[in-house]
Structures are given as C-alpha cells and as structure tokens.
Amino acid sequence: MEQEGIQEEYVTLSDWYEDWNLDVARDKMMFPGGTTDPHMDGSLINGYEDDQLEIKIKPDTKAVVLRLVNSGMAGTQIIHAEGKHMVVIETDGILVKPYAVETLSLAVGQRYTVIIDISDDPIKLINGCNKMMGYITKMFWMAKSQPTGELRFDRNIKDLPGFYRGELYKELEPLPSADGNNIKILGDRENNEDMQRITLDYVYARDDDDVRQKYGTEMYKVNGKTIQDYMESPIEVESGKTLEIVINALDHMRHPWHMHGHQFQVISLGEKRDGTLRLGGEDEETTVSDAEKKYHEDLQYWIKSGKTPMTRDSINIEGGSFAVLRIEPNRPGDWLLHCHVEWHVAKGLGVVIRELPKPSQQSQQQPQWQQSNEPSSQTNSNETMTKDFSTSKVKVLSIYFLIMSILDVILYWIII
Template sequence: MLINGKCPGPTIRADWGDTVRVTVTNNLRINGTSLHWHGIRMHENNQNDGANGITECPLPPGASKVYSFRAEQYGSSWYHSHFSSQYANGVVGTIQIDGPASLPYEEDLGVFPLTDWYYGAADEIQHSLIPPPGAAPPADNVLFNGSHVNAAGGGSYYRVKLKPGKRHRLRIINTSVDNAFTVSLNNHSMTVIQTDFIPVNAYTAQSLFLTVGQRYDVTIDASQSVGNYWFNVTFAASGLCGVANIRYPAAIFDYEGASSTALPAFQGTPPPDSLCEDNTNFSPIVTRSPPAPSFTASPDNALDVSIAVQTWEGQQRVYWKVNGEDMNITWDEPTLEYLAKGDMNFPNRYNVFEVPQANQWAFWVVENGLGVPHPLHLHGHDFLILGRSPAVANPFAIPVRRYNDATDRATLNFANPTRRDTTMLPGNGWVVVAFRTDNPGAWLFHCHIAWHVSQGLSVQFLERVQEIPATVRLEEIEPVCEQWTTYYSTSPHKQFDSGLRV
C-alpha cells in the first residue's frame, strides 16, 4: 500500500505556526483508512487526530477528507494509518516542521525514517497472532528511508552525503511496527537537540535507543577523515524489543570526496546493550515541573497491563488488557460520535478514563505484569517521565515489580524531567508519567506495537468532557460516518480485532 505512489509517503513540510491541510483520498478497493499525525497535539482540534473509532469513522473506499491542523510544535515526526494493518503495509510518511534549534548547524539532512519490514502481508501476520501464543515473527528486514539490501543479495544501501567540516542535522524517526533500535554512526558522536517534539539542551551520545514512534533530532559534525562510514542498527540482546532476520542492518554515510559506491572498511564496534530502556537524561529547554505533593499513587491513576487467553466465537484468542479490559471499539460509533449525541454510556471495552479537571497535572502509574516491554504513546499531549523501574537483562527472570510509593517515590524526578510523547514501559516493571490537562478531547494512550494495540492494549482519556462540544467541531464527524456506515454494510473486510491499529 502506497501514499502518492511512494513508500514511505511524501514528507509533509511546514514552518512553525503554519496551518497544514492535507486531503486524503481512499483509493483502496476494500479497506477503510484514517491518518494519524503522530505527536501533533491537535490543540482544541480533537476531530483531526485521525484515530478511527475514537475521533472519527474510517474513510471508506472512494471517499475523501481534509485533515487540518496548526503547526504549534516544531521538529520531526510522522503520520500513519490508524486502520487495520495498513501502517505495517506501508501507509506511513514523515513530517518536518521547521523552527528554532538549540544548537546551530549548517546542513539539514532532512528526515531519516527507520522501520522494520515484513515480506508477508500484515493482515495475514495479524490473523496468525490471534490464537495462542500470539507471539509476532521477527521482521524480515530493516529499511532506511525505504531502502536496504536483502538476504538474497538484492536491494541497495541507503546513502547519506556529509560535507567535510560542516555540522549536519539529522531527523531520526522510528516508524516501525514492532522493533526498537539502537543507532550509531561509526567514529562519530551524535548530539541530541530534540526528543520527539521537545527541544532539549544539547546532549552528546555515541549511540541512541529509539523505541517505536520515538524521534531524535541530532547534529553530526563531519570532522573525521574523508571516507565512508556505517550507520548501524542493533537490537537489545534479549530480543524482547526487537529482532530481525537481516544481519547487520545499516546505511552508509559518505563524505563528499569519498567514493559514492564503496562500502566502509570498518564494521564498527557494537554499542552497549540498551536493555530496551529509554534514556531519561534529557533536559527540556522549556521547563515543566509539577509539584511533588500533587502526586498520589492510588487505584484511580493505576493502569495495570496484563495478557490473557479467552474464547471468542469458538476460538481461543490472545488479548492484551489494561485493568482487566482489552479495548474494543466500533468503527461506526467513535467516541466523539457518542459525545455528539450527548451519550456518555460507553461500553466497558472502550476503556474510557475520565480526566475532568482543567489545567491540572494528571499522573498515571503504569505497571507491566509480563516481561515484554511496551512502547507507550499518548495522543494530544506530550508527558513528563517522572520515573520507572530499572532495566534488567532478562525481565522474565525476576518477579513483577509493582510501584511502591514508600520505596520508589524517592526515585521520581519532579524537576523538569525528560518529556516526550512516547516512552518504554519496562518488562515486569513500572513507569510514572504526567501530563497537563490543557486539551479537551478523547485521546488514546496505547502500546505502539501494532500487533499489541490490535489485541487491545489501549485506553482513552476523556479529557474535560464538558468542554468538548465547545472546543471540538463534532459536526465534522457525521458526514464520514454516514459514508462509512453505507459502505461497511456490504464490505468484505470485517472488523476482527480491537478496531485500532497504529
């Protein structure tokens, strides 16, 4: 599946403060679609978030829709289908919003999306995960801006040109379905200037860990000898947050004056094992420091992730659950459609958590009851990462670590902690996050592994619900929902999972 005949699709580029309008036409024969603008806050613009079943009905074949939003943030991100398995089949593209930088640079290398790639059709893979054990296969390849060699000897390495003596900006984006990466450029360091859409004070590292959905804007000084250098992707040794059949996934960075066809002579030294752990040592330039006394751990702000096998329509199925419920929405009855009708009686499996107070800090303690880590992404906000349980090499070898306020509170950071829109929930561990309730709407908070959210690993925060009719243009939802209802009654592609996919 392609966008404008390309995979990845075209880069949407704008300046900070611009209004972006994108017309989406669904030319697929038997699938609906929707596009989500990952990391874009959609302030008082919930109906353009692109999460079918939450903020809209899917766009049926032959129909068009205009998404519109103001670029209130700047930096690098991506857009992708939020319907069925399309994102894993290639319905994805990048976003570049130009604005200030915390470190001067001379050359902008643009967006650099990295993704896992499966040679089989994504919907067939997803169907294979329905029965136990529900474990996904390894990726077949890793693509660098859509390119790479393959195990059979075909394809080509993606190449990036560096100008000797210049400082370059590179916008690294993990657009994967299931895989987290550690990236490194041989003989070069990278200086982080943004984490997701958050400008940070310059932070220099030899390697960077990116889980699914995360972005790093970095600068690279071309200060080495003119030549060719590997840009390597490696995986955590445990295999719990990424594994691929391709050996040594890499791109090539060529200095001007070096051969444009030669392979680098030095393979490089593997970076330290990430242990599937986020780096939380970044210091945002615009500070946010919630008052520590305002945080109280309680059942009201606890999200417990678990896995279960249940029988549905005579078949055993694997589900990921939050607080004992796997999310299962209905495409033709999105959350905002309920609100447009004045109906607050949501089914339990919509996993609705109300956040009623305005301009307060909402704290959430997320606990993981299994050794598999999960990349958690929040729509409509970025969030503070106040703390988490320490990384371990093999989470399955230890008991589940629940948040204990008596012993763990002292480890939390309330003084301008790392802020972003996607973070890793440790295996058999916990993470504490917080966001400011300044954006009325229905916002998904979900695992960004496509297979897991399909199996239910998601909740939605219904934020300041009484204000939604005044701030969200609910009337924009109905026309597409009417088109979808007419189409779906005769569609051969019936909903078989949570109704969500990232």
C-alpha cells in the first residue's frame, strides 16, 4: 500500500529480438560454429519499444519508489535519473541500508528498489541496454504534468556520472533480519575448518569434437561438463555446513550468474583479468596470484569492518576473473546455479548442486527430492525411471530446463 506522498512504480527493462526465440536458436546458435550471442534488435521499457515513454506521477507525490527489473535475455541494463540520486533500498528481495547512486547497473535477472525525489518536474531517465558493441539508448519521463520538448541524450552511456558496470558488493549492506542471523559473514573465520568449498571453472568449448557430436554445436562447460550432464549427476554438498563457491571465468565475457533456492553472500569479486582463484592447495604454484591477494584482502575487510557482504541471488562476473559466494545449505534438494543469459544456459552454462540432508534429517524423514510420488513399477525399466524421476524437486528442475533448452532447441527441430 502506498503511503501519502509516495508513489510506487514498476519498470521492466529488456532486450528485444524480432525473431521468435526458437527461430533464433535454430538459425543462429544450435549448429557447428553457431553463435553464443545472437544479435539483438532493440530494447524494451515496460514491454514497449518506443522511446520517450512517460510515467505519470500524481500531483501530490513527493517521492517515487521505483522497482526495477532486468527481465531480458542477455543485455546488462543501465539506468540514470538526470540530476537526481537514486537511493537503493533493496537488492533481489533483500533490504539494504540506503545507499545513493547516480547510475545503476542491472545484470540479467537482477532486481533493485530505489527511491527518487520527485520535487522537480519532470524527471528524465536514461536507459542503456548493453549489446555486443555499445548500448541501445532510450529515455523516458516521470512527470506530473505533460512534459514539453524532446528528450535528447547525445553522450555515450559510459559517460554518465557514476557509471559502473561492476557490483557494489561492499556498499550495499543488508539490513539485519528479524532474527539477526544475517548480520555476519558466513563462515566468519578465514580458515574455517567446518566450511566446504567447490570451485567451478567455465569456458566455451570451441574445439571439442565429442561435444559437437553429442549436441550438434559447441557448448559451454563447467569443470568439463555441461548443465545437461549435471542434471544427471549433480554436485553433492552437505547441509548445515557453510558452502563457499568459487566461480572462475576462463573466457573474456561478462556473465550474470543466478542461484535458485538461496541468496548468497558476495565474499570477493575480481575485476576484469584478475585471473582465476586457486585456494586450498588447488594450484602447486608458490607465487600468490592477483586473484588470491584480492580474495584475502576482501576477507580481511569483512572481518575487520564487521560489515555484512552484499546478499542477493544474481551477480555479474567479469571475463577473465572470479567470484566467491557463500551460502548456508539448509534446503536439501537440487538447485540450479547458472548463467542467466538464456542463450548461454541453453548452451550448457550452469551446474546443479544437490544439498544432502543431515544424517539426523535422513533418519527421521526422507527429503522431498528422494521421495517417490508413485509405488514402484513392476518392471526393471519402470523402476529405473521411478528412481531417476522420483523426486518432485528433480521433476521441477527437469521441467525448467526442458523449457529453457530442450523445448527451445531440440524439440523445435523435431517439430519442424
């Protein structure tokens, strides 16, 4: 419910393609030499391709609560309110201490809530949708009365004040939750023996004949496997034991990573070309890399400052760099961790993490993902099928993935 003098508005920002996504996948992606990033034809604001849209503001409004969503397929979105600061109060459903920015960057799938003072009328907002070479630029109004004149923006999006495509992971600090459990860094000691860690290295396998033979095109691989492989053989982790996830980008592109079922703390985040992060004897080299230095500097920052790392479920990771995320596995089941560029997840960029229940939980009650929805079948083949698809969690993930990739690619070929 809106308070007096406060108006709430939703703004979705998206890239746009003239062709149906199945046609894009068939004609531009899913064949040997096919692209990973089809050409985008435009951008949308609240579903409209038009430039100079207007959001009508009530006469007595003093401030606008703007809920921003990047609902696109691939492009990072930039938003700027000319002559105004936007006060960030929420990231991906997590309330944060108010933080003022001039320009905000949204990775695919990210959500922000900002407050903008509307005492001036009208307010010009500038939007840039990132494509392979530059930005698609549009402008729109927030106005109490009919705006006059034409919106113009003759500069480069990168010249906007406060422009930054990275993540404000040290600035956007979560507000304490009701139980206060979120106000410390997970695994708060640097050498926490109770913490488990997985390292994920991803790259586009351009010259892999086995992949081309299996999928008919090149695919992304994470630790040598595609997300399709992880659907059959998930990465298993323990419940109730802090999990540190190291993600290393071995290619040059920026990728937005998203996790299902959890909101993670962003412990450390490399800049472009900081290199891969190797910890805990993963690398025999004795010299300390830039990535390792950055990781330990960030850990010390959290410990000494007492601040809580930014917490959310989607984050941009620069090419040739790394990210370190931490979660508290407390939801036994299978959860996707994947690139949120829909073209990339269709080409294999992601993993499935299976949270195993604690022994005490397992003895008391089988988790949902292990429970069979139907009695055992009479034949061995049916028993195998029941075993493979017995859990409702796996079924949900399977349906999700089928929608995103198989229906978008393989079934389309069969249909036509």
